[in-house]
Amino acid sequence: xxxxxxxxxxxxxxxxxxxxxxxxxxxxxxxxxxxxxxxxxxxxxxxxxxxxxxxxxxxxxxxxxxxxxxxxxxxxxxxxxxxxxxxxxxxxxxxxxxxxxxxxxxxxxxxxxxxxxxxxxxxxxxxxxxxxxxxxxxxxxxxxxxxxxxxxxxxxxxxxxx
Amino acid sequence: xxxxxxxxxxxxxxxxxxxxxxxxxxxxxxxxxxxxxxxxxxxxxxxxxxxxxxxxxxxxxxxxxxxxxxxxxxxxxxxxxxxxxxxxxxxxxxxxxxxxxxxxxxxxxxxxxxxxxxxxxxxxxxxxxxxxxxxxxxxxxxxxxxxxxxxxxxxxxxxxxxxxxxxxxxxxxxxxxxxxxxxxxxxxxxxxxxxxxxxxxxxxxxxxxxxxxxxxxxxxxxxxxxxxxxxxxxxxxxxxxxxxxxxxxxxxxxxxxxxxxxxxxxxxxxxxxxxxxxxxxxxxxxxxxxxxxxxxxxxxxxxxxxxxxxxxxxxxxxxxxxxxxxxxxxxxxxxxxxxxxxxxxxxxxxxxxxxxxxxxxxxxxxxxxxxxxxxxxxxxxxxxxxxxxxxxxxxxxxxxxxxxxxxxxxxxxxxxxxxxxxxxxxxxxxxx
Numbered sequence: 001x002x003x004x005x006x007x008x009x010x011x012x013x014x015x016x017x018x019x020x021x022x023x024x025x026x027x028x029x030x031x032x033x034x035x036x037x038x039x040x041x042x043x044x045x046x047x048x049x050x051x052x053x054x055x056x057x058x059x060x061x062x063x064x065x066x067x068x069x070x071x072x073x074x075x076x077x078x079x080x081x082x083x084x085x086x087x088x089x090x091x092x093x094x095x096x097x098x099x100x101x102x103x104x105x106x107x108x109x110x111x112x113x114x115x116x117x118x119x120x121x122x123x124x125x126x127x128x129x130x131x132x133x134x135x136x137x138x139x140x141x142x143x144x145x146x147x148x149x150x151x152x153x154x155x156x157x158x159x160x161x162x
Numbered sequence: 163x164x165x166x167x168x169x170x171x172x173x174x175x176x177x178x179x180x181x182x183x184x185x186x187x188x189x190x191x192x193x194x195x196x197x198x199x200x201x202x203x204x205x206x207x208x209x210x211x212x213x214x215x216x217x218x219x220x221x222x223x224x225x226x227x228x229x230x231x232x233x234x235x236x237x238x239x240x241x242x243x244x245x246x247x248x249x250x251x252x253x254x255x256x257x258x259x260x261x262x263x264x265x266x267x268x269x270x271x272x273x274x275x276x277x278x279x280x281x282x283x284x285x286x287x288x289x290x291x292x293x294x295x296x297x298x299x300x301x302x303x304x305x306x307x308x309x310x311x312x313x314x315x316x317x318x319x320x321x322x323x324x325x326x327x328x329x330x331x332x333x334x335x336x337x338x339x340x341x342x343x344x345x346x347x348x349x350x351x352x353x354x355x356x357x358x359x360x361x362x363x364x365x366x367x368x369x370x371x372x373x374x375x376x377x378x379x380x381x382x383x384x385x386x387x388x389x390x391x392x393x394x395x396x397x398x399x400x401x402x403x404x405x406x407x408x409x410x411x412x413x414x415x416x417x418x419x420x421x422x423x424x425x426x427x428x429x430x431x432x433x434x435x436x437x438x439x440x441x442x443x444x445x446x447x448x449x450x451x452x453x454x455x456x457x458x459x460x461x462x463x464x465x466x467x468x469x470x471x472x473x474x475x476x477x478x479x480x481x482x483x484x485x486x487x488x489x490x491x492x493x494x495x496x497x498x499x500x501x502x503x504x505x506x507x508x509x510x511x512x513x514x515x516x517x518x519x520x521x522x523x524x525x526x527x528x529x530x531x532x533x534x535x536x537x538x539x540x541x542x543x544x545x546x547x548x549x550x551x552x553x554x555x556x557x558x559x560x561x562x563x564x565x566x567x568x569x570x571x572x573x574x575x576x577x578x579x580x581x582x583x584x585x586x587x588x589x590x591x592x593x594x
Contacts, residue, residue, distance in 0.1 A: 013352055017549040022528040025201045026231055026238035040551040060353040066288040068205055068304035089357050094304035143188045153306055154213045162314045
């Protein structure tokens, strides 16, 4: 699967409070959550983001609270993919569990909001089309690949994985 | 001979039915307990039902704690809490607390003996790592993992490498478990222990109360850690006496166990510290941040809402007033802590000092309710996170500190050391 989209760039240590502030966590409705996605990192983001856009960030993306509402809000906003240099552990696990495509690659250093990114989720090859620069991604761990192949954690459980 | 293992590795090996595990292994393990709260459990219950869930794997091993937006702050949060209440009744869950019985989950569960040493626990809340203080392996997950756990009683884990923290030296007055863990987070960084377990050890920890240990393990996640385990000892055994609802298993790390690295902290001469906005790793001595004026002080949370914290604050607030500029909210973390504080007369001290005493709730810690900050306002809090906008407006700020520093700061209306409050009296020749 090749994803091509306009990227929005964020910094290091983007935490789940910024991705979806707790003041909106009195609901689990993905649409309501999406209306406030990344609001405390960039107040304009929820009104600018379009389906198919890509979030690019630095280290430790998704640190802090374990709220699955964070990857849910990103996915429900139509963001096609997140590409960060590294992820906090719980966010990483949650993203796979809810089927949000995430890649681990140091794309952020050269990238700027508005650049076009091409992500090959299968091979991990990422191209910043605007700069004409190519990047590799850290491979997805084999067990996570099994989960993906099964159709997510719950499907894996249902198929007798547990 | 199995390979020498750490406490965490031994728990994962036991729970996955193998003799030994090594860092990097993926194991499927049986859980002793799983839990969720009023923010995370509704999605977990949905995942449970969407996948044909009719009955939880064991009604004695699923705990639900509506503590975040309770007492319900609005209609939507009341709807979320109702999902938990209805599910708990339908499933006849043994561990569900409501109304006057409910407290902040990570203070409540150890206090009630629901989590015990040697347990393997997952919770849909990142501060589930708190129970490491008892010598349990416990870690935060998302709602889907909790949903799968309620269905199967199992979860998958990647066995983490362990970083050993050794605290040695003489613990100075006013330096608490909170200061020690902030010191460690300052050195490790917010990502420094990502995918790793911490083992929190050393002679200083041996002398630390269970309250202080719970505070330390609670914030392991703030360095990115999967869990933060304190080796169980006489303090642990005494704490579990008459409390543990299941037989504890006391594990110790083998002398030859493998650590990714060892970080040593000499605490002799250490000063109380604060974490400045907007990361828990921005740690400086309080004396380097004394000119920071405050609008609010929060004493409570799963980090520092236990009786020892309230006593520490009360000692300083006794006979004094908080600054009229600094709204001060005291939140005992559980009904038992509340009752004990009331019995000891701490509420008289707090109320005479001009503090608000709140019912147990996570409330302001996550910017939920019961003490939200306006634009440009600044708080000192005994909580665990000071991220951008964490306690309210995106342009508000949070400084993290111990209960003693929070109380001293509330009195001064700026960040202050407990000694400054006592010192002023000393200078005037007043003895307290």
